[in-house]
Every structure is written in structure tokens, then in C-alpha cells.
Amino acid sequence: MKTRSRSILLVPCLGLVLGAAAATAQEPKMTIQAPEAFTWQEAPPVLPRGARMAVLKGDPSREGLFILRLKAPDNYQIMPHWHPAYENVTVLAGKVHFGMGDTFSKTGGSAVGVGGFVSMPPGMRHYAWTEGETELELVGYGPWQLYYLNPKDDPRQAAAPK
DSSP states (O other): OOOHHHHHHHHHHHHHHHHHHHHHHOOOOOOOOOGGGGOEEETTTTSTTEEEEEESOOOSSSEEEEEEEEEOTOHHHEEEEOOSSSEEOOOOOOOOEEEEEESOTTTSSEEOOOOOOEEEEETTOEEEEEEEEEEEEEEEEEEEEOOOSSSSGGGHHHHSSS
């Protein structure tokens, strides 16, 4: 009788231990990356040449959360476009001007300096240009897509063989 009561007690305890081990194995782990360890590469062809990008978390080409950094030179311009998902941008260095609408104009827009944050809902038509070398952190939900309002503004069109 004592043996049976011990085995009855061991089964729930074993279940708790195995359940805790399984939960621990599935828990997300902390990721720490020093800036010097980022892997910088040329930004994707949908952006004008000259920008560099480092993906810190996730994969912008796949479904799910992603975080990336973008470095752009002075007077880097992204013509009017929109995204199908939220775009959240924090300025880490330099200054970015964000304008809303269908037509690029440096007389419009709002300047956002270091520490500033901009969030744009899906479908919002906007454009941007930098003032000085600029670094941005972009947080979004993939797949990340950018659609130019004027197809002639798409850098991939200029690169396409004729």
C-alpha cells in the first residue's frame, strides 16, 4: 500500500518537473548585441542606393516582428510611398524630415532629430529626406514592403535592364 501511494505522488511531481522543463525550453532568450557586432549591408534595392542596413531581430522579408537599423548619407531621399503595415521609426543620429502626401517637397514635412519617434499607420502616403548622416531604428511587422506612388521613383526601375 505504501508503494502505491508513493507512485501516485511521484506521477504528479514528475509531470510538474517535465512541464517546467518544457516551458523553460520554449521561453524566449535575451539577446544582447553590441553595435560593433551588427552586420551592416547594402539596403535592399527598393531603397535608393547609398543606405546601409543591419537587421537586429527577426526577418523583414517574413511574417513577424522585426527591428532594423538604417544608416543614410546626408540628403538621402525616399520619394512618396506607403507601407501595408505600421512603420515605427526612432532617430538615433542626424535628422530626418518626414512629409505626408503624394508629392515630394522640401518645403513641407516635419524635422525629427535624435531621440524623436514617428509612427505611421498602414497605407499612409509619406516621403523622407535626411539632414546630415543619419541612423534610424525601424520597428515593424513583416513582411516589410514599400510601394512608391510613382513607379518611376522606384530605384528598382532604374536598375532594370532596358
